[in-house]
Every structure is written in structure tokens, then in C-alpha cells.
Amino acid sequence: xxxxxxxxxxxxxxxxxxxxxMSYQVFWVxxxxxxxxxxxxxVTDTFATERNLFNVTRNFAFVAIIAIxxxxxxxxxxIDLSVGASxxxxxxxxxxxxxxxxxxxxxxxxxxxxxxxxxxxxxxxIAYVGMPPFVVTLGMLSFARSIALVLSNNKMIYExxxxxxxxxxxxxxxxxxxxxxxxxxxxxxxxxxxxxxWTAWGQHVFAIGGNENAAILTGIPVPMVKxxxxxxxxxxxGITGILMAGWLGGVTTNLGTAMxxxxxAAAVIGGANLxxxxxxxxxxxxxxxxxxxxxxxxxxxxxxxxxxGAFIGSFIVLAVAFDRIxxxxxxx
Amino acid sequence: xxxxxxxxxxxxxFGAIRALHAVSLSIExxxxxxLMGDNGAGKSTLVKIIAGNFRPSEGEIHxxxxxxxxxxxxxxxxxxxxxxxxxxxxxxxxxxxxNVFLGRELKRRTGPVRIIDYKTMHRRAGExxxxxxSETRPRDIVRKMSGGQRQAVAIARxxxxxxKVVLMDEPTAAISVRQVAEVLELIRRLxxxxxxxxxxxxxxxxxxxxxxxxxxxxxxxxxxxxxTIDSSPEEVTGLITGAIESA
Numbered sequence: 001x002x003x004x005x006x007x008x009x010x011x012x013x014x015x016x017x018x019x020x021x022m023s024y025q026v027f028w029v030x031x032x033x034x035x036x037x038x039x040x041x042x043v044t045d046t047f048a049t050e051r052n053l054f055n056v057t058r059n060f061a062f063v064a065i066i067a068i069x070x071x072x073x074x075x076x077x078x079i080d081l082s083v084g085a086s087x088x089x090x091x092x093x094x095x096x097x098x099x100x101x102x103x104x105x106x107x108x109x110x111x112x113x114x115x116x117x118x119x120x121x122x123x124x125x126i127a128y129v130g131m132p133p134f135v136v137t138l139g140m141l142s143f144a145r146s147i148a149l150v151l152s153n154n155k156m157i158y159e160x161x162x163x164x165x166x167x168x169x170x171x172x173x174x175x176x177x178x179x180x181x182x183x184x185x186x187x188x189x190x191x192x193x194x195x196x197x198w199t200a201w202g203q204h205v206f207a208i209g210g211n212e213n214a215a216i217l218t219g220i221p222v223p224m225v226k227x228x229x230x231x232x233x234x235x236x237x238g239i240t241g242i243l244m245a246g247w248l249g250g251v252t253t254n255l256g257t258a259m260x261x262x263x264x265a266a267a268v269i270g271g272a273n274l275x276x277x278x279x280x281x282x283x284x285x286x287x288x289x290x291x292x293x294x295x296x297x298x299x300x301x302x303x304x305x306x307x308x309g310a311f312i313g314s315f316i317v318l319a320v321a322f323d324r325i326x327x328x329x330x331x332x
Numbered sequence: 333x334x335x336x337x338x339x340x341x342x343x344x345x346f347g348a349i350r351a352l353h354a355v356s357l358s359i360e361x362x363x364x365x366x367l368m369g370d371n372g373a374g375k376s377t378l379v380k381i382i383a384g385n386f387r388p389s390e391g392e393i394h395x396x397x398x399x400x401x402x403x404x405x406x407x408x409x410x411x412x413x414x415x416x417x418x419x420x421x422x423x424x425x426x427x428x429x430x431n432v433f434l435g436r437e438l439k440r441r442t443g444p445v446r447i448i449d450y451k452t453m454h455r456r457a458g459e460x461x462x463x464x465x466s467e468t469r470p471r472d473i474v475r476k477m478s479g480g481q482r483q484a485v486a487i488a489r490x491x492x493x494x495x496k497v498v499l500m501d502e503p504t505a506a507i508s509v510r511q512v513a514e515v516l517e518l519i520r521r522l523x524x525x526x527x528x529x530x531x532x533x534x535x536x537x538x539x540x541x542x543x544x545x546x547x548x549x550x551x552x553x554x555x556x557x558x559x560t561i562d563s564s565p566e567e568v569t570g571l572i573t574g575a576i577e578s579a
Contacts, residue, residue: 009458009469198447200437203426207434210423217421218435218489219406277425 025271025322026283032315033290036297044300052296054179058247060292061181062240066259067266067284068185068192069236074267075196076229077209077276078133082122083237083263085144086115087256090241092148094167095157095251104163104170112238118144119234123227137230141260149253158250171246181243185285188236192281205229209276265312266291269319290315335397336361336528337382337497342391344377344552351377352552355391359545361496364519364529366543366560368536370572373549375532379499382530383415384408395496412496416486416503422474428481429457429470432488460488464521466514479507480514487518490527497528504538516542536565548572548579555579 040047047053066083073080090111097107118140125136160167173180196202204225207215216222237256245251270287272279294311298304337359344352352374359365369375380386382393384402393400395411402408405415422431430437433453440449457470466484468477474485483503490498500519504512512535519542522529533539539546539560546563548556548571556563556571556579563579570576 005465005467006458006462009461009467199445200439200448203430203434203437203448206425207423207430210425211421214421214423215434217417219409220435277423 025319025326026280026286028322029269029271029283029290029315029319030286033286033293036290036293040293040297040300046300047297052300054174054177056292056296057182058179059296060288061179061185062244063259063262063266063291064185064285064288065181065188065240065243066233066236066263067270067288068188068281069233070260070263070267071270071272071279071281071284072192072196072205072229073133073233074264074272074274075209075277075279076205076226077212078126078226078229079137079264079274080122080230080233081134081137081260082118082140082144083233084256084259085141085148086118086234086237087241087244087259088251088253089118089144089148089151090115090238091245091251091255092152092157092253094242094245095160096151098160098163098167099157101161104166107163108242111242112235115234115238115241116231119231120227122234123230126230127223127226145253152251152253154253156250156252157245160245167242167246168249169246171243172249181240181247184239184243188239189281189285196281201225201228206277209273209278211277262291262312263288265316269315271319271323273323334361335359336363336395338394339378339382340392340394342378342381342388342393344374344381344386345389350552352381352388352549355549355552355554357547357554357557359497359528359530361528362523362526363545364523364531364543366539366546367530367532367549368534368539368546368568368572369549373572374552375549376501377552378549379415379501379530379532382408382497383413383499409493412494413499414490414493414495414497415499415501416483416490417501422482422485424475425473427471427473428461428468428477428485428488429453431474431485432457432460432470432492434489436492456492457488460491463491463525464488464518466518478511480511480518483507483511483515483518487522490522491525495527497530498522499530499532501532502534503531504533504535512538536568539568540565550574 070080070083093114094107094111097110098104122136122140125131126133170180175183204215204220207220208222208225212222244255266287267279267284268274269290270283270285272283291312295308298308335358339355339357342352342355355378367375377386381388384405384407387403400411423434438449438453439446454470461468461470461484464484464487466481468481468484474482503515516538519529519531531539531543543560546556546558546560546568547554548568550572558579567576567579571579
């Protein structure tokens with residue numbers, strides 16, 4: 001033994017870059033999505049068209065944006081089932097305020113305010129009252145969607161007042177050929193990737209998910225962090241609601257129905273651990289991408305879209321199985 | 333050696349139940365006190381009083397000659413009293429360095445935002461592990477660590493806080509023999525740095541291996557407080573069970 005203690009402490013793990021990358025679930029999901037894309041480009045002449053790629057990227061951006069919020073919640077050891085309801089609430093509020101003749105920015109602020117309130121109530125009930133996240137957000141799913149129905153009286157909103165063109169441009173337009181939802185998603189992914197790693201808030205979110213008791217004992221303001229996490233996930237749903245209203249050019253009250261399940265699937269496929277403490281913004285994006293590529297490929301290959309659920313379900317189970325194998329290996 | 337912690341006439345009542353009665357103890361700096369007693373003897377109540385979780389019903393706590401009245405664990409921490417919990421209270425999903433600095437992350441300013449200074453945190457954590465002579469790498473995830481390394485991480489937290497008194501609750505329960513030796517070595521390192529250690533343990537050999545003094549609680553009363561070399565495992569067992577009245 002020639003190595004001193006200092007050298008041993010200073011060492012990093014003896015693993016090559018390749019083996020480190022291969023231990024990440026996100027890498028394999030990314031590989032699966034990449035292989036699917038390449039195969040589709042070769043097999044069909046419709047996949048690699050500008051039009052189709054534009055659609056794919058825009059469609060998956062909606063799920064990915066919320067999946068980033070969901071990953072934050074899951075990383076803190078919680079779950080948010082109310083995101084789909086927040087999407088429709090946000091869309092209805094933005095639509096109704098604009099239809100009443102108010103400018104877009106005011107309507108967007110009102111919509112974001114409404115969903116932040118949803119997240120705040122979720123967070124308070126979970127963090128301060130101590131109720132289980134599953135129950136609280138399930139109740140909120142029902143409540144918020146009901147409020148959206150009451151507000152709109154279940155009528156479709158398709159006239160958005162003086163700023164209508166601006167709304168349609170923000171949700172459905174593109175800049176430099178890149179659809180706006182995709183731009184929002186990329187910015188959000190980079191910001192949150194940075195926040196998770198480099199801020200105390202990010203560290204605390206993952207610490208709470210890892211061992212909430214330890215987080216409390218070390219003096220982290222756990223309830224406050226939890227409230228902020230649910231508000232953030234509601235915020236991502238609110239942003240998506242506004243973008244979807246602009247993209248569709250109309251708001252119906254079935255918007256975002258069952259979206260929470262797709263979003264949770266994207267987060268889990270992307271490496272978020274439902275037990276808490278793990279997940280990444282990049283993973284959420286890749287998870288959402290894989291789901292959309294599967295959906296798109298089934299359509300292009302002429303396979304019944306009824307198969308979509310079977311594929312997504314398989315990937316969820318595969319992702320969790322991969323996680324199990326990693327854990328078992330680590331215990332050796 | 334200077335006196336570090338003095339307890340005088342500490343008592344604690346929970347309603348009609350008397351958990352502690354007239355406990356007086358004095359511990360010097362750089363001393364390891366083994367605190368022993370059967371379940372329900374009042375060990376954890378006493379520890380919680382020192383750590384600020386409970387306020388004593390009667391009696392006084394002096395730290396470095398100054399009277400202290402802790403209303404909250406935070407108060408005790410600020411005064412230099414740290415607890416290493418039995419379950420260690422670590423986040424398995426974070427690195428050793430992140431655990432050492434959890435809740436008190438080092439930051440540096442880049443442009444408009446303050447970001448975590450991982451470089452300095454890794455270096456500082458590495459220094460702390462070196463002081464503890466523990467082969468623990470700051471960048472490693474705690475989940476993959478041995479019991480001894482996990483103890484080192486928990487203890488490094490107390491070093492970082494520049495603790496005067498470290499309370500250790502059953503640190504050697506539920507770990508392997510080799511790791512017990514590692515933990516006892518860590519306790520000696522703390523002692524060598526002038527830190528007062530109160531070791532709460534059921535394991536007689538561990539207490540005799542590392543402590544300078546042994547205090548025994550029985551039914552809320554202090555029945556013994558003597559130098560380890562003047563005692564024996566047989567005597568302590570008798571004191572715990574009540575076969576020996578006091579020593």
C-alpha cells in the first residue's frame with residue numbers, strides 16, 4: 001500500500017466516462033428514442049419531413065414542460081395528479097380574460113396566478129397539514145377541473161379579443177422555424193437542469209426526497225421547499241395551458257384530460273424515481289420525447305394507435321426494472 | 333483539563349411521570365463519557381435535554397462555565413452541541429460532501445446568481461475525512477458507502493460545525509465488527525481534537541474500549557459516575573440492573 005490516505009480520499013471513482021454514461025437510465029432511453037427516429041427515417045418517407053418533425057417536437061414539448069415540473073415534485077418524494085386540471089384551468093382563465101377584452105399579458109398573469117394558487121393550496125395541505133400528496137392532488141384534480149367548467153360554463157372559447165393574434169402566435173407560431181413551445185421547453189430544461197445541480201433549493205428538493213427526516217434535522221425549511229415545489233409544478237402546467245390555448249386556437253374543457261398520466265410516465269421513463277430523490281430535467285425531456293416518437297411512429301407505420309398504451313406501459317415497467325437492476329448491482 | 337459541560341440537579345417530569353431526578357454530571361473537554369442504562373432509564377431524555385429538544389423541569393446546564401437555557405435544538409447547535417443520530421440522518425441519494433454541508437451549503441457568486449461552490453465543499457469535506465483518518469471520498473454517493481464511512485460523514489458534519497460537545501446515540505448498533513472498530517477510532521479522533529463526546533450505548537465492550545468515564549442511569553437517577561479504569565463490565569451490569577445499588 002503506497003497510497004496515502006489523502007490520495008485515497010482525493011481519488012474519484014475508477015470508472016471510465018463510458019461506463020458512467022451507461023449507468024444512466026436517461027442514456028438508454030435516449031438511445032431507444034434515437035434508434036426509433038433513425039429506423040423511422042429509413043422505413044418511412046414521412047417521418048423525416050419538416051412538417052412531421054415540426055409536429056413531433058411541438059407535441060412533445062407540452063408534455064415535456066410539465067414533466068420537468070413533475071420531476072421536481074417526484075424528486076422531492078411527492079406526486080402531483082392535478083397538473084392536467086391546472087392546464088385546463090389556465091387555458092380557460094387566459095381565454096376568458098382575453099375574451100373580455102383585456103390584453104394578453106394581463107390574461108396570462110391571471111392564468112398563472114390561478115394555477116399558482118392551486119399549487120399553493122396543494123403545498124400547504126401536503127407540507128403543513130401533513131396529508132398524503134396522492135390524496136390532496138387527486139382532490140385538486142377534481143376541484144380545479146370543476147372550477148374550469150364553472151368559469152367557462154362548459155362552452156368552447158374561440159374568440160380571444162384584441163390580442164387574439166398574439167395568443168395564436170405565442171402558442172402556435174415559430175421563430176427561426178422552431179415552434180414556440182419547443183423554445184419554452186428548451187429554456188426551462190436548461191434553467192432547471194442548472195437549478196437542480198447548482199442551487200441550494202435544488203439540493204434541498206433532492207435531499208427531502210432522499211431522506212425527509214434528515215432534511216428536517218439539518219435545518220432545511222422542508223415545508224417551505226415543498227410548497228414551492230407544488231407551486232412550480234402548477235406553474236409549468238399553467239404555462240402549458242396558455243401555449244395550448246394559442247396552439248389550438250380554442251379552449252375546450254376536456255383539455256389536459258388524463259395528461260397527468262402521460263406526464264408522470266415521461267418523468268418516470270426519464271429516470272425520476274417515484275420513491276423520491278432522483279430525476280433530472282434532461283431525463284423528463286427525453287422521456288416525453290420517447291413517448292411522442294412512439295405515438296408518431298405507430299401512426300406513420302399504420303399501426304393502430306390503440307397499441308400506444310401497451311408500448312408506453314412497457315417502457316414504464318422497463319424503466320423501473322432498469323432502476324432495480326442498477327440498485328442490485330450497487331449492492332454487490 | 334477545563335470543564336466543558338456541567339449539569340446540576342437536572343430533573344424532568346412528564347406530568348406525574350418522573351423521567352429524570354437530580355442528575356448532576358461534569359464533563360471535561362476532550363473526554364469521552366459512556367452513558368449507560370437500561371431502556372427507560374432516562375438516557376434519551378437526558379440527551380434530549382442537552383440537545384435542546386426538551387427543557388429540564390429543574391436544574392441548570394453550564395457550557396464552558398456559562399449557564400445555558402436551550403429552547404430549541406437550534407439553540408444547542410449554535411452553542412456547539414451536535415447530535416449524531418442513530419440512523420445517522422443522511423440522504424443516501426446525495427454525495428458525501430453534499431451531506432456534510434446539507435443545510436449550510438457553501439456558495440459563490442457568479443454574475444447575478446449565487447451558486448453552490450462544489451469545489452470548495454469537496455476540498456473541505458476531504459480535509460475533514462482526512463482529519464478523521466477515514467477513507468471516504470467526498471464525491472461518492474452515500475448509498476454505496478460502508479457503515480463506517482457513513483459514520484464518518486455524520487461525524488464530519490459535527491466537525492464542520494466546530495462542535496464542543498458531540499452526543500452519539502448508539503453509533504455502534506447494527507453495524508459489522510470491523511466497522512465498529514472504525515467508529516471507535518472516529519470517536520478517539522474527536523477526543524484528540526478536544527471535543528467532548530457523550531456516547532450512549534448498550535454495547536459494553538465498545539463503551540469500555542473508548543470512554544474515559546462511565547455514567548449509569550437507573551430509573552431516572554444517576555447511580556454511578558466513575559473513571560472507566562476503576563470500573564468493570566460486571567460492576568456496570570450490576571448497576572444497570574440494580575443488583576448493585578450505586579458506585
